[in-house]
Amino acid sequence: MSEPLISIITVNYNQTETTCALLDSIRRQDYRRVEIWVVDNASRENPEQRFREAYPEVHFLRSPENLGFAGGNNLALKQATGDFVFFINNDAEIAPGCLQQMLSIFHQYPNAGIVSPLICYFPENSDDASVASSLLVQYSGMTAVHPITGRNQVLGHKVPNRGQFSTPTRTAYAHGAAMMVSKKVIETVGPMYEGFFLYYEELDWCERIRRADLECWTAPDGLVLHKESLTIGRMGALKTYYLTRSRIMFMRRNFPKSFAGFGLYFWGVTVPLHSLRYLLRREWPELSAFWRGALAGFQQS
Numbered sequence: 001m002s003e004p005l006i007s008i009i010t011v012n013y014n015q016t017e018t019t020c021a022l023l024d025s026i027r028r029q030d031y032r033r034v035e036i037w038v039v040d041n042a043s044r045e046n047p048e049q050r051f052r053e054a055y056p057e058v059h060f061l062r063s064p065e066n067l068g069f070a071g072g073n074n075l076a077l078k079q080a081t082g083d084f085v086f087f088i089n090n091d092a093e094i095a096p097g098c099l100q101q102m103l104s105i106f107h108q109y110p111n112a113g114i115v116s117p118l119i120c121y122f123p124e125n126s127d128d129a130s131v132a133s134s135l136l137v138q139y140s141g142m143t144a145v146h147p148i149t150g151r152n153q154v155l156g157h158k159v160p161n162r163g164q165f166s167t168p169t170r171t172a173y174a175h176g177a178a179m180m181v182s183k184k185v186i187e188t189v190g191p192m193y194e195g196f197f198l199y200y201e202e203l204d205w206c207e208r209i210r211r212a213d214l215e216c217w218t219a220p221d222g223l224v225l226h227k228e229s230l231t232i233g234r235m236g237a238l239k240t241y242y243l244t245r246s247r248i249m250f251m252r253r254n255f256p257k258s259f260a261g262f263g264l265y266f267w268g269v270t271v272p273l274h275s276l277r278y279l280l281r282r283e284w285p286e287l288s289a290f291w292r293g294a295l296a297g298f299q300q301s
Helices: 016-027 048-054 068-077 098-108 183-189 201-211 237-254 256-281 284-299
Strands: 006-012 034-041 058-063 084-088 092-094 112-121 137-139 178-182 215-226
Touching (some): 006 068, 016 034, 237 256, 256 284
Parallel strands (some): 034 058
């Protein structure tokens, strides 16, 4: 079988050095049939010259405005020519062999629609991305979102990696920090929905993929090391706003039959608990952001 072409897409936002570390990790991959796309999401300073000089193999696109997670990725997706597309956060690095391991899932399981590798937190005291032992796991799969509470669980979160997640498994959702999709699947279900701007885009996409009778899989022999959202840093109130708003939008889009029940739970349980927590901590910006996100989510069509 000839090696398929993989389009690797990442979005940069005010993190040029971090993105360069990702591109260096791509260069260390044995798998060479790749095209690389970097989308700059309206960073304060245009990094185009830096990328073009240091990484001439990279296709660079710059958006005049911040399009959010899905919008930035979709900008490159429109021009990508790969048989498979690998979306990778710019604050991540790819361990050797990861691309082949994800591709192998599509070959082994013809109904696979989207695949994520094992994602571990980047080691604070080591620059060696090939060392998988003793890393803390961020993602080894996810449970389904509950139709009333709107909550789910990330499997393996903050558990030391001892090789216990070595078996490929079906999962409810891929992880947006690192996920591979075939071009055929994208042609079937369409690209990620851009209305969220931040958070829940990949969960929404996975719901659409599964409704098309395709499956979400993990490829735990592939490894990505994630620096845990360096791009958005400690967003504070902004993160609270988008998490709240996007959660509600996700439930409206994917659980319309139980959305009324979710609304009762949200206003009867979630709002009092979160409001009390922010009040006791005197986190006034977060309290305001939570309420604004809640109102915006329920007003969003």
